[in-house]
Amino acid sequence: MTDDTNSERARIWRFFRPASVILTVALAADLAAIAMWPSAQKVLVIFAAAFTALLCLFLWRALSIAESATDICARLLEQERAARAAVEVRNRQLENTIGKLEEVERIKKNFLLMASHQMRSPLVAIQSVIRVIVSGAIGGDDESVKHLLQQAYDRSEDMLGMVNDILDLAEAKVEKDEGTEQTDAAAELNAVVSLLRPTAAERGITIETDVAAGLPMARVARKSVNHIFTNLVDNAIKYSKDNTVVRVKLVAEGDRMRIDVADQGIGIPQEAQQKIFKEFFRADNAKMLIKQGTGLGLAIVQNIVQNLGGDISFVSKENEGTTFTARVPFTPSPQTGA
Amino acid sequence: MTAGKILIIDDDTAIVESLKVLLSIKGYETETACDGEEGLCKAKELSPDLILLDLLLPQQDGFMIFKKLRLEANTRTTPVIVLSSFSERPDLPSGESLGDELSPDMFIPKPIDPMKLLEKIKGLMPSAS
Numbered sequence: 001m002t003d004d005t006n007s008e009r010a011r012i013w014r015f016f017r018p019a020s021v022i023l024t025v026a027l028a029a030d031l032a033a034i035a036m037w038p039s040a041q042k043v044l045v046i047f048a049a050a051f052t053a054l055l056c057l058f059l060w061r062a063l064s065i066a067e068s069a070t071d072i073c074a075r076l077l078e079q080e081r082a083a084r085a086a087v088e089v090r091n092r093q094l095e096n097t098i099g100k101l102e103e104v105e106r107i108k109k110n111f112l113l114m115a116s117h118q119m120r121s122p123l124v125a126i127q128s129v130i131r132v133i134v135s136g137a138i139g140g141d142d143e144s145v146k147h148l149l150q151q152a153y154d155r156s157e158d159m160l161g162m163v164n165d166i167l168d169l170a171e172a173k174v175e176k177d178e179g180t181e182q183t184d185a186a187a188e189l190n191a192v193v194s195l196l197r198p199t200a201a202e203r204g205i206t207i208e209t210d211v212a213a214g215l216p217m218a219r220v221a222r223k224s225v226n227h228i229f230t231n232l233v234d235n236a237i238k239y240s241k242d243n244t245v246v247r248v249k250l251v252a253e254g255d256r257m258r259i260d261v262a263d264q265g266i267g268i269p270q271e272a273q274q275k276i277f278k279e280f281f282r283a284d285n286a287k288m289l290i291k292q293g294t295g296l297g298l299a300i301v302q303n304i305v306q307n308l309g310g311d312i313s314f315v316s317k318e319n320e321g322t323t324f325t326a327r328v329p330f331t332p333s334p335q336t337g338a
Numbered sequence: 339m340t341a342g343k344i345l346i347i348d349d350d351t352a353i354v355e356s357l358k359v360l361l362s363i364k365g366y367e368t369e370t371a372c373d374g375e376e377g378l379c380k381a382k383e384l385s386p387d388l389i390l391l392d393l394l395l396p397q398q399d400g401f402m403i404f405k406k407l408r409l410e411a412n413t414r415t416t417p418v419i420v421l422s423s424f425s426e427r428p429d430l431p432s433g434e435s436l437g438d439e440l441s442p443d444m445f446i447p448k449p450i451d452p453m454k455l456l457e458k459i460k461g462l463m464p465s466a467s
Contacts, residue, residue, distance in 0.1 A: 120423060121350065121394075121423070122352075124353075124423050124448045124449050125350045125352035125353050125448075125449075126352065127448075127449030128352070128353050128356055128448055128449040128450040129352050129353075129355075129356045130449075131449055131450060131451060131452055132356040132357075132359065132360050132450070132452045135451075135452045135453055137360055137363070137364070137452045137453065137456065138359055138360055138363045139363065141359075141363065144359045144363070147355065147359065148352075148355060148356050148359055151351065151352040151355045151356065152352060154351075154352065155350075155352045284396060284397050287396045288373065288396065288397075291349060291351070291372070
């Protein structure tokens with residue numbers, strides 16, 4: 001029962017109580033007088049007493065009905081309030097859902113816009129090269145034609161790389177690891193490093209590895225582990241200064257494997273650090289060093305790692321280098337998305 | 339004797355190479371720069387007869403480079419052709435104005451039509467007037 005109902009009841013009671021007391025006293029006085037009065041008057045008095053009694057009864061009954069009515073009103077009010085509260089909660093949930101859907105839509109549009117723009121650039125370049133050749137403006141100079149066709153081919157390779165990255169990202173976003181595959185992370189890392197060592201050596205970059213012995217098998221798809229390791233080590237080589245060292249460490253940390261990849265490269269400028277995992281983002285110093293790039297590599301790694309219930313972070317100083325650290329559970333649990 | 343000296347400021351190697359081949363076959367001497375900063379330095383240093391300027395450049399975009407070129411004594415009057423992937427002249431960055439100096443007829447859309455480009459270059463070369 002609410003405070004409003006109680007006060008309503010008290011107000012009604014305050015109104016009827018004096019009236020009922022006065023009527024009861026009047027009835028008692030009438031009964032006392034009956035014995036002394038003549039017979040004709042007695043009939044009138046008895047009639048008056050009976051009427052008073054009935055009136056009393058009626059007033060009590062009215063009070064009781066009023067109380068019931070007040071209770072019903074209070075219950076209805078309470079039900080209405082509860083219904084309104086439920087509607088408000090539902091409205092908030094709907095607003096929340098609409099907000100999330102709008103955000104997803106905005107992200108999708110943004111992604112599409114960025115992807116189209118990124119793919120437009122190599123296409124425009126390829127078309128420009130072809131137009132120069134087919135216009136006949138350069139005549140039949142075989143060497144020039146060959147040179148320009150090579151340029152067009154290189155840009156088409158960039159475009160293919162971009163399409164592959166976009167597909168990898170889409171896969172990393174939606175694909176769940178069923179945990180049916182067992183992967184030897186240490187062996188995978190050694191294989192990745194062996195593959196990338198010759199590229200690093202071309203610029204005098206040495207890759208040093210420190211892999212803990214006896215690491216447990218990971219219940220993670222080999223493809224995912226390979227993607228994380230390849231991307232981090234390849235990035236470290238790409239943005240390293242010549243004749244420096246890339247250090248790769250793989251250890252167990254509780255129920256997770258932790259990989260650290262440290263380079264002595266250009267580093268990530270302070271203002272770019274917040275955006276480094278953002279799709280299509282590339283820091284200016286990275287673009288200056290290597291012109292072509294999709295800016296999707298780290299976004300893909302972050303999606304894979306997070307889908308496995310892990311995390312990825314970095315410390316970096318411009319012109320000194322960057323260390324990326326990824327932690328991935330050896331056995332990702334279904335709750336964490338794997 | 340060359341037909342004129344042209345500075346190409348563009349970060350896309352395929353575009354730069356195709357322009358280099360096209361222009362050198364037509365007798366122009368070409369210089370290239372892959373970003374705005376390098377482009378400004380080369381423009382000041384080499385005093386080209388004409389500049390081909392891409393709009394989407396890393397760090398400083400083409401609008402900014404154009405403004406800086408107009409502030410330099412060496413390049414204040416150098417003809418500039420803007421290469422743009424936009425189908426029409428794009429909106430300027432908010433709050434900025436380039437006056438009437440950057441007129442729509444200075445834009446050549448990408449993919450580049452070599453004949454149109456050669457015609458425009460010919461018309462804008464100082465020797466043409």
